[in-house]
Amino acid sequence: MMAGEAPELSAQERAGKAFPVSWDQFHRDCRALTWRLNEVGPFHAVIAITRGGLVPAAIVARELGVRVIDTVCIASYDHTKQGDLQVLKGISDQAMKLGGGTGKGLLIVDDLVDTGKTGKLVREMLPDAHFATVYAKPKGRPLVDTFITEVSQDTWIFFPWDTALSYHPPLRDGAA
Numbered sequence: 001m002m003a004g005e006a007p008e009l010s011a012q013e014r015a016g017k018a019f020p021v022s023w024d025q026f027h028r029d030c031r032a033l034t035w036r037l038n039e040v041g042p043f044h045a046v047i048a049i050t051r052g053g054l055v056p057a058a059i060v061a062r063e064l065g066v067r068v069i070d071t072v073c074i075a076s077y078d079h080t081k082q083g084d085l086q087v088l089k090g091i092s093d094q095a096m097k098l099g100g101g102t103g104k105g106l107l108i109v110d111d112l113v114d115t116g117k118t119g120k121l122v123r124e125m126l127p128d129a130h131f132a133t134v135y136a137k138p139k140g141r142p143l144v145d146t147f148i149t150e151v152s153q154d155t156w157i158f159f160p161w162d163t164a165l166s167y168h169p170p171l172r173d174g175a176a
């Protein structure tokens, strides 16, 4: 950082609002997502966008009775700061074949869409697939076919696998 330059804010610092999600809540939201997806399927396979999509993909696949699960491995956020998207592993040939080359009958699952960059990249790989996320922020929302809860763009979602229980000071002692 140069002298006089404002420090670069992370996505979470820009976001300001925190939305912590417990395991219970996440499981409930995934089941609610499956209720909606059950009306859209059947699906030949679930494609999880790792890593965040692995947990909802397991729950959704279990509920829908889908046993073929593939991954597309994409990294963009280093903790809360988004960098360039990196495809670390593409979709397998076998899953591509099941989707007829365009993703028809395949279900893409991720934990959330934020700016939509990750979702857009996967949609380009599988244009005819159905894209489902548990949570959606307004910028990414148009990319998603089915989601459960929308949060504002300035909210940061804390997932249970990224957090731990900790002491919280009482409100009157200055807790936000």
Ligand SMILES: O=P(O)(O)OC[C@H]1O[C@H](OP(=O)(O)OP(=O)(O)O)[C@H](O)[C@@H]1O
Pocket (backbone or CB within 6 Å): 049, 050, 051, 052, 053, 074, 075, 076, 077, 078, 082, 110, 111, 112, 113, 114, 115, 116, 117, 118, 119, 140
């Ligand atoms: O809509 P976008 O702005 O692209 O952000 C959404 C993506 O960001 C997070 O993944 P991340 O890159 O942090 O990797 P992870 O799933 O391995 O945590 C999240 O799981 C989504 O995949």
Ligand code: HPA
Pocket (backbone or CB within 6 Å): 077, 112, 114, 155, 156, 157, 158, 159
């Ligand atoms: O709000 C978020 N929470 C966790 N990971 C994320 N990756 C992009 N946005 C988010």
Ligand SMILES: [Mg+2]
Pocket (backbone or CB within 6 Å): 049, 050, 051, 052, 053, 110, 118
């Ligand atoms: Mg992810």
